[in-house]
Amino acid sequence: MDLKVLLNLSEDENNFRIFTIQKNGKDREVQVPKSILEQVHKRLFKLLQRIETPEYLHSGIKKKSHITNAKAHVKGSALVKLDIKKYYPSTKREAVYQFFRTCLFCSPDVSKILTNLACVNGHIPTGSPLSQILAFFSSLPMFEKIGELSATNQITFTVYVDDLTFSGKVVPGAFIWEVKKLIHGYGYQYHKEFSSPPEKTKLVTGVAINDIGLQVQNKHHEAIHGLYVKYIEGTLKPENKAKLLGMLSSASQVSGRYESIFRHLLRLEK
Numbered sequence: 001m002d003l004k005v006l007l008n009l010s011e012d013e014n015n016f017r018i019f020t021i022q023k024n025g026k027d028r029e030v031q032v033p034k035s036i037l038e039q040v041h042k043r044l045f046k047l048l049q050r051i052e053t054p055e056y057l058h059s060g061i062k063k064k065s066h067i068t069n070a071k072a073h074v075k076g077s078a079l080v081k082l083d084i085k086k087y088y089p090s091t092k093r094e095a096v097y098q099f100f101r102t103c104l105f106c107s108p109d110v111s112k113i114l115t116n117l118a119c120v121n122g123h124i125p126t127g128s129p130l131s132q133i134l135a136f137f138s139s140l141p142m143f144e145k146i147g148e149l150s151a152t153n154q155i156t157f158t159v160y161v162d163d164l165t166f167s168g169k170v171v172p173g174a175f176i177w178e179v180k181k182l183i184h185g186y187g188y189q190y191h192k193e194f195s196s197p198p199e200k201t202k203l204v205t206g207v208a209i210n211d212i213g214l215q216v217q218n219k220h221h222e223a224i225h226g227l228y229v230k231y232i233e234g235t236l237k238p239e240n241k242a243k244l245l246g247m248l249s250s251a252s253q254v255s256g257r258y259e260s261i262f263r264h265l266l267r268l269e270k
Contacts, residue, residue, distance in 0.1 A: 001039070010116035016034065017031070031127055033125065041117075044117075060132045069165070072167075073209060077167075077168070078195075079167040081163065081193070081194045082180075083191055084162040085190060090187065091123055093123060099137050142185075163205060164190075216258070227247070231244060241269065244265070249262055
């Protein structure tokens with residue numbers, strides 16, 4: 001794609017399909033890049049994937065996942081979780097511009113063009129393949145400050161998209177208050193704060209953690225069991241076989257008890 005096309009795209013205000021969906025009973029606006037711009041976003045995504053990321057990031061990274069995110073907190077007795085509210089819409093174009101300008105050392109003109117291509121209505125779009133990784137890098141100064149604060153307090157810190165998780169022998173309220181101040185200081189808001197005492201089973205990015213280690217959530221175990229029984233009985237609908245295999249594949253990464261069943265089904269389905 002030549003420079004002229006990119007310049008025209010960067011000046012076009014009609015580059016996104018914008019529509020509303022229902023999520024958890026609330027209207028949510030989604031901005032999806034149109035086909036030509038989507039190609040640009042995919043290319044930028046591949047380029048940004050080459051940048052080394054901090055150990056605490058577990059989303060959008062090869063060989064990392066929601067499972068490695070949970071595994072990082074196995075040794076922690078106490079645990080606190082915070083979500084960044086409306087993460088993508090709250091990541092403003094100025095933060096995106098500063099990432100291109102100060103982190104990637106792009107010229108002011110190039111930084112402006114890239115920011116125009118990447119943003120919609122003054123923020124990162126909610127429905128682009130570029131959104132997740134660009135939001136992280138645009139928020140990196142904040143995450144680095146939180147990472148430094150966590151290390152100073154001997155607390156394990158991880159990021160999974162907009163989920164921040166902290167664990168350790170103790171996670172003091174004063175520490176969390178400092179984290180909240182940092183979040184607000186960078187123009188974000190937090191919500192869904194959750195604290196888990198040492199004696200309780202913890203839930204981190206959909207994975208349960210107890211004294212034994214990582215465990216599959218009860219509701220996922222029950223869903224797998226229900227589908228597997230139907231499979232054995234021969235009553236499982238063909239379209240649900242892929243669902244069962246997918247659930248078993250995910251569960252086997254958390255707990256070895258599911259691996260033999262997963263491999264057995266794979267052999268049968270060949």
